[in-house]
Amino acid sequence: MRTVSIARRTRTAVALVAGAALLGLGACATGDGDGAEGPSAAPSPSSDDGEVQGTEQDADAEDEADEGADGDGTSAAGERTRIMLRIDLGLDDTSGEGALAHDDLAALLAEPFGGTAECDADLVLEPGAAPVDCVGPASFGSAEPTQEWVAHPVLVPSDSGFQDGTRVAVLFSTGTELPEAAEDLLDEDITLTGVGFGSAFGMEPLSAEQVAESTLGTLTSEFAYVRVDQMVEWSEVTCEDGLDFEEFETVDCEATTAEGESWDLAVAPGTYADNDQGMLVGIDRTSGA
Numbered sequence: 703m704r705t706v707s708i709a710r711r712t713r714t715a716v717a718l719v720a721g722a723a724l725l726g727l728g729a730c731a732t733g734d735g736d737g738a739e740g741p742s743a744a745p746s747p748s749s750d751d752g753e754v755q756g757t758e759q760d761a762d763a764e765d766e767a768d769e770g771a772d773g774d775g776t777s778a779a780g781e782r783t784r785i786m787l788r789i790d791l792g793l794d795d796t797s798g799e800g801a802l803a804h805d806d807l808a809a810l811l812a813e814p815f816g817g818t819a820e821c822d823a824d825l826v827l828e829p830g831a832a833p834v835d836c837v838g839p840a841s842f843g844s845a846e847p848t849q850e851w852v853a854h855p856v857l858v859p860s861d862s863g864f865q866d867g868t869r870v871a872v873l874f875s876t877g878t879e880l881p882e883a884a885e886d887l888l889d890e891d892i893t894l895t896g897v898g899f900g901s902a903f904g905m906e907p908l909s910a911e912q913v914a915e916s917t918l919g920t921l922t923s924e925f926a927y928v929r930v931d932q933m934v935e936w937s938e939v940t941c942e943d944g945l946d947f948e949e950f951e952t953v954d955c956e957a958t959t960a961e962g963e964s965w966d967l968a969v970a971p972g973t974y975a976d977n978d979q980g981m982l983v984g985i986d987r988t989s990g991a
Contacts (some may be wrong), residue, residue, distance in 0.1 A: 786875075787856075787927055789928065791871070800827055802872070811838040811853070812845075815842060817838070819837060820836060821835070822836070825872065829889070833854045835850070835851075835852055837849065850876065856894055858895065859895065864933060865990065875950070881949075881950045892986055893987050895920065897919070897927060897972075917967065917983055921939070934961070935960040936958075936960075937959055940956050946971075947971040966985075966989040967983055
Protein backbone atom coordinates (compact mmCIF):
# COMPACT_ATOMS: atom_id res chain seq x y z
CA MET A 703 0.00 0.00 0.00
CA ARG A 704 1.39 3.38 -0.99
CA THR A 705 0.67 6.41 1.14
CA VAL A 706 1.83 9.97 1.11
CA SER A 707 1.62 12.74 3.69
CA ILE A 708 1.07 16.40 2.87
CA ALA A 709 2.18 18.84 5.59
CA ARG A 710 0.14 21.73 7.00
CA ARG A 711 2.24 24.29 5.13
CA THR A 712 0.95 22.76 1.90
CA ARG A 713 -2.60 23.33 3.12
CA THR A 714 -1.88 27.00 3.61
CA ALA A 715 -0.35 27.42 0.17
CA VAL A 716 -3.14 25.57 -1.57
CA ALA A 717 -5.85 27.44 0.33
CA LEU A 718 -4.41 30.79 -0.72
CA VAL A 719 -4.36 29.99 -4.42
CA ALA A 720 -7.17 27.47 -4.87
CA GLY A 721 -10.07 29.19 -6.53
CA ALA A 722 -12.97 27.18 -7.79
CA ALA A 723 -14.75 27.68 -11.06
CA LEU A 724 -18.47 27.05 -11.12
CA LEU A 725 -18.91 23.78 -9.22
CA GLY A 726 -21.41 21.22 -10.41
CA LEU A 727 -23.43 23.98 -12.10
CA GLY A 728 -25.45 24.60 -8.92
CA ALA A 729 -24.20 28.15 -8.59
CA CYS A 730 -25.69 28.99 -11.96
CA ALA A 731 -29.14 28.37 -10.61
CA THR A 732 -29.25 29.98 -7.20
CA GLY A 733 -26.03 31.63 -6.01
CA ASP A 734 -27.27 31.17 -2.45
CA GLY A 735 -25.35 28.15 -1.28
CA ASP A 736 -26.18 25.72 -4.08
CA GLY A 737 -22.65 25.88 -5.36
CA ALA A 738 -19.64 28.15 -5.04
CA GLU A 739 -18.39 30.83 -7.34
CA GLY A 740 -14.76 31.78 -7.68
CA PRO A 741 -11.96 32.30 -10.16
CA SER A 742 -12.23 30.35 -13.40
CA ALA A 743 -9.33 28.05 -12.58
CA ALA A 744 -7.21 26.85 -9.70
CA PRO A 745 -3.84 25.13 -9.58
CA SER A 746 -3.18 21.52 -10.33
CA PRO A 747 -1.15 19.56 -7.78
CA SER A 748 2.38 20.83 -7.20
CA SER A 749 5.30 19.19 -8.92
CA ASP A 750 8.04 17.42 -7.01
CA ASP A 751 10.16 20.56 -6.78
CA GLY A 752 7.37 22.43 -5.04
CA GLU A 753 6.42 24.65 -7.97
CA VAL A 754 2.75 24.88 -8.80
CA GLN A 755 1.86 23.48 -12.20
CA GLY A 756 -0.17 25.74 -14.51
CA THR A 757 -3.87 25.07 -15.14
CA GLU A 758 -4.96 27.47 -17.87
CA GLN A 759 -8.30 26.59 -19.38
CA ASP A 760 -7.90 24.01 -22.13
CA ALA A 761 -10.15 24.78 -25.07
CA ASP A 762 -9.98 21.21 -26.29
CA ALA A 763 -11.38 19.96 -22.99
CA GLU A 764 -14.36 22.25 -23.33
CA ASP A 765 -15.07 20.80 -26.78
CA GLU A 766 -15.32 17.24 -25.46
CA ALA A 767 -19.04 17.23 -24.70
CA ASP A 768 -20.00 13.80 -23.46
CA GLU A 769 -23.09 12.40 -25.10
CA GLY A 770 -24.61 9.07 -24.07
CA ALA A 771 -23.33 6.27 -21.85
CA ASP A 772 -23.20 2.50 -21.70
CA GLY A 773 -26.07 0.62 -20.12
CA ASP A 774 -23.85 -0.61 -17.28
CA GLY A 775 -23.52 2.90 -15.91
CA THR A 776 -20.00 3.54 -17.14
CA SER A 777 -19.22 6.15 -19.74
CA ALA A 778 -18.75 5.15 -23.35
CA ALA A 779 -15.22 4.77 -24.70
CA GLY A 780 -13.29 8.02 -24.45
CA GLU A 781 -15.87 9.67 -22.22
CA ARG A 782 -15.74 10.50 -18.55
CA THR A 783 -18.53 10.09 -16.04
CA ARG A 784 -19.72 13.64 -15.43
CA ILE A 785 -21.40 14.70 -12.21
CA MET A 786 -23.54 17.49 -10.85
CA LEU A 787 -24.09 17.97 -7.12
CA ARG A 788 -27.21 19.98 -6.29
CA ILE A 789 -27.60 21.08 -2.68
CA ASP A 790 -30.46 23.55 -2.71
CA LEU A 791 -33.43 21.31 -3.48
CA GLY A 792 -36.01 24.03 -3.09
CA LEU A 793 -37.54 22.33 -0.05
CA ASP A 794 -38.04 23.65 3.46
CA ASP A 795 -36.81 20.43 5.03
CA THR A 796 -34.04 18.32 3.52
CA SER A 797 -33.12 16.41 6.64
CA GLY A 798 -33.73 13.05 4.98
CA GLU A 799 -37.48 12.56 4.87
CA GLY A 800 -40.00 12.77 2.07
CA ALA A 801 -39.43 12.74 -1.67
CA LEU A 802 -38.62 15.08 -4.51
CA ALA A 803 -41.36 14.92 -7.14
CA HIS A 804 -40.21 13.70 -10.55
CA ASP A 805 -40.99 17.01 -12.24
CA ASP A 806 -39.07 18.94 -9.56
CA LEU A 807 -36.18 16.51 -9.96
CA ALA A 808 -36.20 17.09 -13.71
CA ALA A 809 -36.19 20.85 -13.19
CA LEU A 810 -33.24 20.50 -10.80
CA LEU A 811 -31.28 18.73 -13.53
CA ALA A 812 -32.32 20.98 -16.41
CA GLU A 813 -32.17 24.40 -14.76
CA PRO A 814 -28.39 24.98 -14.96
CA PHE A 815 -28.43 24.15 -18.68
CA GLY A 816 -31.38 26.40 -19.38
CA GLY A 817 -33.05 23.42 -21.01
CA THR A 818 -35.48 20.63 -20.27
CA ALA A 819 -35.27 17.19 -18.69
CA GLU A 820 -37.45 14.23 -17.83
CA CYS A 821 -37.23 11.88 -14.83
CA ASP A 822 -38.99 8.53 -14.46
CA ALA A 823 -40.07 8.74 -10.81
CA ASP A 824 -39.98 10.68 -7.56
CA LEU A 825 -36.67 10.56 -5.69
CA VAL A 826 -36.96 9.42 -2.09
CA LEU A 827 -34.70 11.66 0.00
CA GLU A 828 -33.10 8.98 2.14
CA PRO A 829 -29.60 7.48 1.99
CA GLY A 830 -29.68 4.20 0.11
CA ALA A 831 -32.97 4.97 -1.63
CA ALA A 832 -33.44 3.76 -5.19
CA PRO A 833 -31.89 5.98 -7.87
CA VAL A 834 -34.05 7.62 -10.51
CA ASP A 835 -33.31 7.58 -14.23
CA CYS A 836 -33.49 10.89 -16.06
CA VAL A 837 -32.80 12.26 -19.52
CA GLY A 838 -31.39 15.75 -19.69
CA PRO A 839 -29.13 18.05 -21.70
CA ALA A 840 -25.74 16.72 -22.73
CA SER A 841 -23.99 20.09 -22.76
CA PHE A 842 -24.49 23.82 -22.81
CA GLY A 843 -24.50 23.70 -26.58
CA SER A 844 -27.65 21.59 -26.68
CA ALA A 845 -30.42 22.17 -24.16
CA GLU A 846 -32.54 19.26 -25.42
CA PRO A 847 -32.81 16.15 -23.19
CA THR A 848 -30.52 13.74 -25.04
CA GLN A 849 -28.16 12.57 -22.27
CA GLU A 850 -28.93 9.79 -19.81
CA TRP A 851 -28.47 10.83 -16.19
CA VAL A 852 -29.14 9.05 -12.92
CA ALA A 853 -30.06 10.82 -9.67
CA HIS A 854 -29.00 9.58 -6.24
CA PRO A 855 -29.82 11.03 -2.81
CA VAL A 856 -26.59 11.83 -0.97
CA LEU A 857 -25.61 13.62 2.20
CA VAL A 858 -23.65 16.82 2.68
CA PRO A 859 -22.53 18.44 5.95
CA SER A 860 -25.03 20.46 7.93
CA ASP A 861 -24.48 24.19 8.20
CA SER A 862 -22.99 23.77 11.67
CA GLY A 863 -20.48 21.12 10.60
CA PHE A 864 -20.31 17.53 9.41
CA GLN A 865 -19.75 16.37 13.00
CA ASP A 866 -23.17 17.77 13.95
CA GLY A 867 -25.36 16.24 11.30
CA THR A 868 -26.18 16.17 7.63
CA ARG A 869 -28.64 17.37 5.02
CA VAL A 870 -29.80 15.72 1.82
CA ALA A 871 -28.55 16.69 -1.63
CA VAL A 872 -28.83 15.12 -5.07
CA LEU A 873 -25.89 13.72 -7.01
CA PHE A 874 -26.54 13.45 -10.74
CA SER A 875 -24.15 11.39 -12.85
CA THR A 876 -24.13 10.53 -16.52
CA GLY A 877 -25.21 7.03 -17.43
CA THR A 878 -27.84 4.72 -16.01
CA GLU A 879 -26.21 4.00 -12.66
CA LEU A 880 -23.30 5.11 -10.55
CA PRO A 881 -20.28 2.90 -11.28
CA GLU A 882 -19.86 0.20 -8.66
CA ALA A 883 -16.33 1.39 -7.85
CA ALA A 884 -17.78 4.67 -6.54
CA GLU A 885 -20.81 3.37 -4.63
CA ASP A 886 -19.29 4.19 -1.25
CA LEU A 887 -20.13 7.84 -2.01
CA LEU A 888 -23.76 6.87 -1.36
CA ASP A 889 -23.12 5.46 2.10
CA GLU A 890 -25.21 6.98 4.88
CA ASP A 891 -22.04 7.75 6.86
CA ILE A 892 -20.47 9.72 4.01
CA THR A 893 -20.92 13.48 3.62
CA LEU A 894 -19.79 15.05 0.36
CA THR A 895 -17.98 18.18 -0.64
CA GLY A 896 -15.89 19.09 -3.66
CA VAL A 897 -14.20 21.83 -5.63
CA GLY A 898 -13.27 22.56 -9.23
CA PHE A 899 -9.66 23.18 -10.25
CA GLY A 900 -10.11 24.04 -13.94
CA SER A 901 -10.53 22.16 -17.21
CA ALA A 902 -6.86 21.11 -17.48
CA PHE A 903 -6.84 19.45 -14.06
CA GLY A 904 -6.82 15.65 -14.22
CA MET A 905 -5.98 15.46 -17.92
CA GLU A 906 -3.26 13.04 -16.89
CA PRO A 907 -3.64 10.44 -14.11
CA LEU A 908 -2.84 11.77 -10.64
CA SER A 909 -0.30 10.08 -8.40
CA ALA A 910 -1.06 9.31 -4.76
CA GLU A 911 0.89 12.43 -3.81
CA GLN A 912 -1.18 14.59 -6.16
CA VAL A 913 -4.47 13.10 -4.97
CA ALA A 914 -3.47 13.78 -1.36
CA GLU A 915 -2.50 17.37 -2.09
CA SER A 916 -5.64 18.07 -4.12
CA THR A 917 -7.83 16.50 -1.45
CA LEU A 918 -6.25 18.68 1.21
CA GLY A 919 -6.82 21.65 -1.08
CA THR A 920 -10.50 20.71 -1.32
CA LEU A 921 -10.92 20.39 2.44
CA THR A 922 -9.27 23.74 3.08
CA SER A 923 -10.74 25.70 0.17
CA GLU A 924 -13.04 28.64 0.78
CA PHE A 925 -14.54 27.88 -2.64
CA ALA A 926 -15.54 24.30 -1.82
CA TYR A 927 -19.02 23.23 -2.78
CA VAL A 928 -19.76 22.74 0.91
CA ARG A 929 -17.11 24.48 2.98
CA VAL A 930 -15.48 22.38 5.68
CA ASP A 931 -12.36 24.51 6.15
CA GLN A 932 -13.91 26.38 9.06
CA MET A 933 -15.21 23.27 10.81
CA VAL A 934 -11.83 21.81 11.71
CA GLU A 935 -8.20 22.70 11.04
CA TRP A 936 -7.12 20.16 8.45
CA SER A 937 -3.42 19.40 8.74
CA GLU A 938 -2.47 16.61 6.34
CA VAL A 939 -3.86 13.93 4.04
CA THR A 940 -2.59 10.49 3.10
CA CYS A 941 -3.91 8.47 0.15
CA GLU A 942 -3.48 4.83 -0.79
CA ASP A 943 -3.45 5.26 -4.56
CA GLY A 944 -3.67 7.65 -7.45
CA LEU A 945 -6.67 8.50 -9.64
CA ASP A 946 -7.30 8.28 -13.36
CA PHE A 947 -10.14 10.61 -14.37
CA GLU A 948 -11.13 8.20 -17.14
CA GLU A 949 -12.43 5.86 -14.42
CA PHE A 950 -15.04 7.10 -11.97
CA GLU A 951 -13.97 5.36 -8.79
CA THR A 952 -12.90 6.22 -5.27
CA VAL A 953 -9.60 5.82 -3.49
CA ASP A 954 -9.21 5.59 0.27
CA CYS A 955 -7.55 8.53 1.98
CA GLU A 956 -7.18 9.73 5.55
CA ALA A 957 -7.23 13.31 6.77
CA THR A 958 -5.64 14.42 10.01
CA THR A 959 -6.48 17.60 11.90
CA ALA A 960 -4.20 19.86 13.92
CA GLU A 961 -5.81 18.38 17.04
CA GLY A 962 -4.72 14.89 15.99
CA GLU A 963 -8.13 13.60 14.87
CA SER A 964 -8.23 11.25 11.90
CA TRP A 965 -11.04 11.12 9.36
CA ASP A 966 -11.50 8.45 6.70
CA LEU A 967 -12.17 9.77 3.21
CA ALA A 968 -13.48 8.37 -0.06
CA VAL A 969 -12.08 10.51 -2.88
CA ALA A 970 -13.33 10.48 -6.48
CA PRO A 971 -12.47 12.46 -9.60
CA GLY A 972 -14.82 15.38 -10.10
CA THR A 973 -15.60 15.82 -13.78
CA TYR A 974 -18.31 18.38 -13.23
CA ALA A 975 -20.94 18.86 -15.87
CA ASP A 976 -19.52 22.17 -17.09
CA ASN A 977 -16.21 20.42 -17.93
CA ASP A 978 -14.57 21.90 -14.83
CA GLN A 979 -12.30 19.19 -13.46
CA GLY A 980 -11.84 18.85 -9.70
CA MET A 981 -12.30 16.55 -6.74
CA LEU A 982 -15.31 15.00 -5.04
CA VAL A 983 -14.49 14.15 -1.42
CA GLY A 984 -16.59 12.03 0.90
CA ILE A 985 -15.91 12.38 4.64
CA ASP A 986 -16.83 9.47 6.89
CA ARG A 987 -18.37 11.42 9.75
CA THR A 988 -18.22 8.39 12.07
CA SER A 989 -14.45 8.03 11.89
CA GLY A 990 -13.10 11.12 13.66
CA ALA A 991 -11.11 10.14 16.73
